[in-house]
Amino acid sequence: MTTPALAALRARFGDHCSTARPVLEAHGRDESGLDFALPEAVVFAQSEEDVLSALQLAREHGLAVVPFAVGSSLEGQVIPVRGGLSLDLSGMKRIVAIEPGGFQATVQPGVTYPELNRLLRSHGLFFPVDPGAEASLGGMASTNASGTGAVKYGTTRDNVLEMRVALMDGRVIRVGSKARKTSAGYDLKHLFIGAEGTLGVITELTVRLWPRPAELAVLRCTFATIAEAAACAVSVMHAALGPERLELLDEEQLRAVNRHRGTAYPERPTLWIELGASSRAALDGALELCRELCLDAGGQTLHAAFSEAERASIWEARHHAYYALRALYPNHANLSTDLCVPLHRLPDVLAFTRRRCDERGLHASFVGHVGDGNFHVLFHAAPDDHAGWATIHEVYGEMVTAALEAGGTCTGEHGVGLHKRAYLAQERPDSLELMRGIKALLDPEGLLNPGKIL
Amino acid sequence: MTTPALAALRARFGDHCSTARPVLEAHGRDESGLDFALPEAVVFAQSEEDVLSALQLAREHGLAVVPFAVGSSLEGQVIPVRGGLSLDLSGMKRIVAIEPGGFQATVQPGVTYPELNRLLRSHGLFFPVDPGAEASLGGMASTNASGTGAVKYGTTRDNVLEMRVALMDGRVIRVGSKARKTSAGYDLKHLFIGAEGTLGVITELTVRLWPRPAELAVLRCTFATIAEAAACAVSVMHAALGPERLELLDEEQLRAVNRHRGTAYPERPTLWIELGASSRAALDGALELCRELCLDAGGQTLHAAFSEAERASIWEARHHAYYALRALYPNHANLSTDLCVPLHRLPDVLAFTRRRCDERGLHASFVGHVGDGNFHVLFHAAPDDHAGWATIHEVYGEMVTAALEAGGTCTGEHGVGLHKRAYLAQERPDSLELMRGIKALLDPEGLLNPGKIL
Missing domain, CATH: 3.30.465.10 (Uridine Diphospho-n-acetylenolpyruvylglucosamine Reductase; domain 3)
Structure with a gap:
């Protein structure tokens, strides 16, 4: 960043502009942990006027601008790979x-x-x-x-x-x-x-x-294989039960959860199905139907959680699954995939992925928002295990191809960021040009979060 | 249309290109009945290749292209106000x-x-x-x-x-x-x-x-005023009952329905509330709660319809409401508004609208998808009643302003077409420029459905 640019930022933002090393570092990574790049300055915006001023100064001085708040992105979205300004919006909390x-x-x-x-x-x-x-x-x-x-x-x-x-x-x-x-x-x-x-x-x-639904319960049900669990998820979706949540976790993921949280969930492919209703009678009816569907699909252990404490504990465990797995392999680097496919293709795309991971000897655990056809494979390996990472990326590529052939997408919820640009190009070769046209219309100088998506 | 342009269309499309007067006329109006303009030719596309060819010829000969299928638009969207080509897609039925x-x-x-x-x-x-x-x-x-x-x-x-x-x-x-x-x-x-x-x-x-939900029922409930009915709709939405449908009809609309279909619905402001559930027990629970909410909100006659025949008859009546009203005044021209406001503002925007219609002596009936905050006022007057139409447009303008001040929109579901361009400009003055930029990116010659939206 040029001296006049920095001077202009300081003149406008005073203490709300920082170049202190710890501040820059806090804006140089996200939850993916895969990349790291420092901004040249951080502006802490307190208002829309601050945002407009930051954009104006960026325009005047040709600075890249990367919006930032919590830094919980999983594809490097907040990482300022071309330096410039990290525009921290975490203070805009009104x-x-x-x-x-x-x-x-x-x-x-x-x-x-x-x-x-x-x-x-x-x-x-x-x-x-x-x-x-x-x-x-x-x-x-x-x-x-x-x-x-x-x-x-x-x-x-x-x-x-x-x-x-x-x-x-x-x-x-x-x-x-x-x-x-x-x-x-x-x-x-x-x-x-x-x-x-x-x-x-x-x-x-x-x-x-x-x-909020007046009554809620979470049904836990284990299966012999993840494909069987996924097939059950499809039948639950067909029954018009309208589940609040419908999650799949594999045995490895449950092992991590149990280790991390001191729980004792059966370490087998499992569905966690939350049902809601406006009365306990309606809830009981829905639960009974759901139990039958699980048993028909080969479900084994069945447990229903009604209390708020038990339900909260289940969803906290699910929300911390990613961190639980990282804790199990503290010295490993991680990569989470994010494929999403039409529901009827989920069992075979999941089975294909599991088979390829096994054949290539990869450490991988599976979690999925399976009611949506969305699942994550969490790969991990030592950072310097170059052969391991090469294999991971090979299998990842095969998975993306399989998902796209099934009519799906390379990202259901994490976005493209830095890492999926090649997969985006594979998924949407016909619309990249229009995306670029829209980008040029709104950001002709290419200053807004450069290096992401396109 | 130039002779070479028409010759090129005929050469490419043969019998699937027509300039016969009845064909042109069938592509010159929509359900709004307010406008009429003939295309110069109609192409009946049978495939994506046909569509591409039509666009190519339009580009080469500078022809406007107006996509058409059923012609059920309500804002003149399919009307070829600048002539050119009506591109009929109704044959693409695979x-x-x-x-x-x-x-x-x-x-x-x-x-x-x-x-x-x-x-x-x-x-x-x-x-x-x-x-x-x-x-x-x-x-x-x-x-x-x-x-x-x-x-x-x-x-x-x-x-x-x-x-x-x-x-x-x-x-x-x-x-x-x-x-x-x-x-x-x-x-x-x-x-x-x-x-x-x-x-x-x-x-x-x-x-x-x-x-499809396994069990369905429609609750009919009458109220003293439409504002009371709208307030009840808000409380139904709050109860997490997740209604399948939640419709308001006023007394005038019900009079038209009864006349048109030989039914005997009470001619008072009414909610038609459809509830669905996966079991009869769950449905009964939801109905009971819904009845209580209706009574608390001042609901009077209550009737629940369970049979498929009775439910179908109710929704057919609702779907034909627009035609029923037109049939009641066969020599009148009609105009349907389409405001949509945040749900908490619906009762007062409805009450304001009703008051202004009454004060200005306008014939107007109200129907609404009130669970969404969307309602239609059907105005009608003799086509040559210029003073009447001027008043209608004045009140319509006041209604739009009230809806926008409430955070709402001038169109919940009918679109902008020909008639709401001024209201769109009032609603989104800040984003018209970007809309125009996107239009220029995709249709630099302005040949695609000119005169609509922007």
Whole structure:
């Protein structure tokens, strides 16, 4: 960064601009742990005006701008691979409005979804997208994050009504509508959701809220193989039970969870199925049907958890699965895949993946939001095990090809970031040109989060 | 159209190109009945190749191209106001694939949603978006149509997984994914949904299917005022009952329905609430709760319909409401508004609208997808009643302003077309420029459905 650029940043932002080494380092990595690159300065934005000023200075001085809040991305999205400015939005934490009667809340982008959900509890409402990490809502919109709740409530995309977005040319536009649906012109909202900060900077979001079901239970059921568990998930989805969550964990993943949390879940391929209803009678009816479907599909141990404590413990275990596995191999580096396929193809794509991992002798554990056809394989190996990593990437490539042939996608919820650009090109060779055209329209100098997606 | 242009069309399309007056007239109006303009020729496309050829000839000869299928649009979307070519896709009716296990069907754009639903019945699945008219799926995607099912299942936007779109430059791109969710790059799918054929021509769609609930019932409940009915709708939405449908009809609308169909529904502001469940016990529980909410909100006559025949009759009546009202005033012209507001603002925006209609002495009836905050006022007056129409447009303008101030939109499901361009500009002054930039990127000559949206 040039001296005049830094001077201009300091003049505008004072103490809210930092070049201290620990601050730069805190903005140089994400949860993937695979990459590291320092920004040249960090600006802590407190308001939309700050964001606009930062974009203006970036434009004037030709600085790259990388939006940052929590740093929980899994594909290197927040890593400033071309230096420049890390634009930290974590201080933009204002709850602008909660409208329980309108099922909506308006927040600044640095608010995290657990923070919002704590405030919503007294209204009997919640924001249902739960990627697990303590993610910010701006970041979740930027990668179209989802998680266990998506099977019932959809992804972040489906739960953002309206946003304010600061553009590189100095304008702020309002996209979407606070109404639940609109057909008013081109839908620009969905262009910014999942754009990973490469088209504009989200400065405010109005998100959709949902009533909490009055009654909830989690059914745990084990199976002989993950393909059998996946086939059961398909039949549960067909029964119009509308599960709140429908998760698959394999034996290795449960071993990690048990070790990490001191639990004693059976270490076999397992489905965790949460059902909700407006009354206990309705819940019991749904549970009975679900049990039958599990038994018909070869399910073995069955256990239903009703208490809030037991349910919370189950979902905390699921949300920490990634960290549990990392803890099991503390000296290993990790890579999580994120394929998503049409549900009817899930059992065979899962079986293919498991077979290839076994044939190539890879350490791999499987977890999946299987009601959506989305599953993660967590690969790990010593950082310097070059042969191991080469094999991982070979198998990963085969998996992507299999998912695409099944009509699926290389990323269901983590986004493209740095690591999946080649897979994106494989998935969408026909639309990269249009994506580039849109990028050029909104960011002609290529300053917004360069090196990501395209 | 120049002689060489017509000769080129005839050479390529033979009998599938027509300039016969009755054919041109059949492509010159839509359900709004407000406008009329003839195309210079109609091409009946049978395939994606036909669509590409038509676009190529349009490009070579500078012809406007207006996609057409059923002509059920309500805002003049299919009307060729600048002449040129009406590109009739109604012959593209192939069911490419039905994948019940993947909850998806792939169809050509001329397939209508009732046609698709007849085929899906034996699979226990359905496509839940039901705008009422016998609309084509390509047209529904183009206006982001919805209807009574949207309160539970979302709009067309939410139920299109993937599309193939023919672009003006001769390419075909695949947007979206057959997987239920994806975070793979910029979401181009949502750009084409709701674009009313101004950015490209949809040549294939993969839509999302849902299991039919095993048990269904429709609760009918009358109220003293529409504001009271709307307030009840809000409380039903809060109870996590997840209604399949939640419709409001006012006394005038019910009078039209009774007259048109020989029914005897009480002619008072009414909610029609459909509840679904996986068992009769669960349904009974939900109905009981719903009845209580209705009574608490001032509901009077309550009636539950369980039989398929009675439920079908109710929804047929609802779907024909627009035609019933037109039949009541056969010599009048009509105008349907389509405001949508955040749910907590619905009672007061409805009350304001009713008051202004009464104060200005307007004939107006109200129907609404009130669980979504979406309602239609059907205005009517003799075509030559210029003072009447001037008043209608004045009140309509006040309604739009009230809806926008409430955070809502001028169109929940009908789209912009010809008639709402000024309202779109009022709603989104900050994003018109970006919309125009995207239009220029995809259709630099402005040949795709000119005069619509922008």
